[in-house]
Amino acid sequence: MTTSADAQALFAHWKAADVMAPDCPSRVILQHLTSRWGALVMVALAMGPHRFSGLRRQVRGISERMLAQTLQELEADGFVLRTAHAVVPPHVDYELTPLGQEAAAHLVPLIRWIEGALPRIFGARQVLAAV
Amino acid sequence: MTTSADAQALFAHWKAADVMAPDCPSRVILQHLTSRWGALVMVALAMGPHRFSGLRRQVRGISERMLAQTLQELEADGFVLRTAHAVVPPHVDYELTPLGQEAAAHLVPLIRWIEGALPRIFGARQVLAAV
DNA sequence: CAGAATCCTTTTTGATACTG
DNA sequence: CAGTATCAAAAAGGATTCTG
Numbered sequence: 001m002t003t004s005a006d007a008q009a010l011f012a013h014w015k016a017a018d019v020m021a022p023d024c025p026s027r028v029i030l031q032h033l034t035s036r037w038g039a040l041v042m043v044a045l046a047m048g049p050h051r052f053s054g055l056r057r058q059v060r061g062i063s064e065r066m067l068a069q070t071l072q073e074l075e076a077d078g079f080v081l082r083t084a085h086a087v088v089p090p091h092v093d094y095e096l097t098p099l100g101q102e103a104a105a106h107l108v109p110l111i112r113w114i115e116g117a118l119p120r121i122f123g124a125r126q127v128l129a130a131v
Numbered sequence: 132m133t134t135s136a137d138a139q140a141l142f143a144h145w146k147a148a149d150v151m152a153p154d155c156p157s158r159v160i161l162q163h164l165t166s167r168w169g170a171l172v173m174v175a176l177a178m179g180p181h182r183f184s185g186l187r188r189q190v191r192g193i194s195e196r197m198l199a200q201t202l203q204e205l206e207a208d209g210f211v212l213r214t215a216h217a218v219v220p221p222h223v224d225y226e227l228t229p230l231g232q233e234a235a236a237h238l239v240p241l242i243r244w245i246e247g248a249l250p251r252i253f254g255a256r257q258v259l260a261a262v
Numbered sequence: 263c264a265g266a267a268t269c270c271t272t273t274t275t276g277a278t279a280c281t282g
Numbered sequence: 283c284a285g286t287a288t289c290a291a292a293a294a295g296g297a298t299t300c301t302g
């Protein structure tokens with residue numbers, strides 16, 4: 001896991017962010033937002049607040065471990081707000097922060113585009129021999 | 132490497148694409164487009180055609196191996212056009228296809244947004260103790 | 263319910279060296 | 283120049299078990 005502290009330290013003396021620079025902190029954020037599960041969790045949350053188990057059902061295939069880790073990264077980045085209600089059994093809500101909504105505003109269209117373009121992608125695709 | 136053939140077979144009997152479904156081919160494409168290097172290569176190519184070595188300089192930190200592999204995936208997906216000129220020494224050009232330009236139209240704004248939002252992200256960030 | 267901790271397997275990635 | 287092949291290291295991911 002890429003820790004927040006790493007990038008935090010780097011960010012101190014950065015002037016203009018540039019993803020093309022090898023150690024620009026923007027690459028870390030890009031990773032969190034576009035990781036295998038990160039993007040899907042963001043898109044799920046873009047449809048409204050969810051509980052932990054609700055997210056697990058929505059983002060099909062994700063393990064508890066990965067969901068917990070992904071949510072922690074997104075929370076540390078300030079994209080997700082976690083609200084734990086002090087009840088038994090536990091009840092925790094996750095929702096996008098305003099910053100998270102801005103990010104989701106870019107991720108959702110990307111994913112919708114992919115879904116829509118799928119026929120064109122596979123229609124003209126060159127099949128490579130399996131390696 | 133996720134082979135094209137895998138998803139190709141899956142795509143045959145798919146009605147409506149849905150990234151939330153565990154084995155929807157759209158997840159494979161999303162992976163190619165948002166992998167560690169995939170997004171950066173797409174953004175680099177969005178600025179115009181590049182040669183192999185030009186891309187290596189532009190996308191700083193990428194290894195030859197990863198650049199070659201990333202380009203092959205993007206080409207198989209129909210996002211990138213590879214043109215090899217039969218000369219010595221070899222000269223190969225890479226550029227976005229129209230489909231690739233549509234994808235880039237979503238990726239570029241996402242990355243520009245991250246670069247721009249970086250101060251806000253790190254400004255309000257919660258520093259977690261390193262794990 | 264919502265995780266944390268542990269163990270273990272699979273993937274990904276990077277260096278390095280080599281080729282047409 | 284534009285790759286490929288090989289190997290070792292690192293990271294990601296999953297399954298399972300346990301707890302407040």
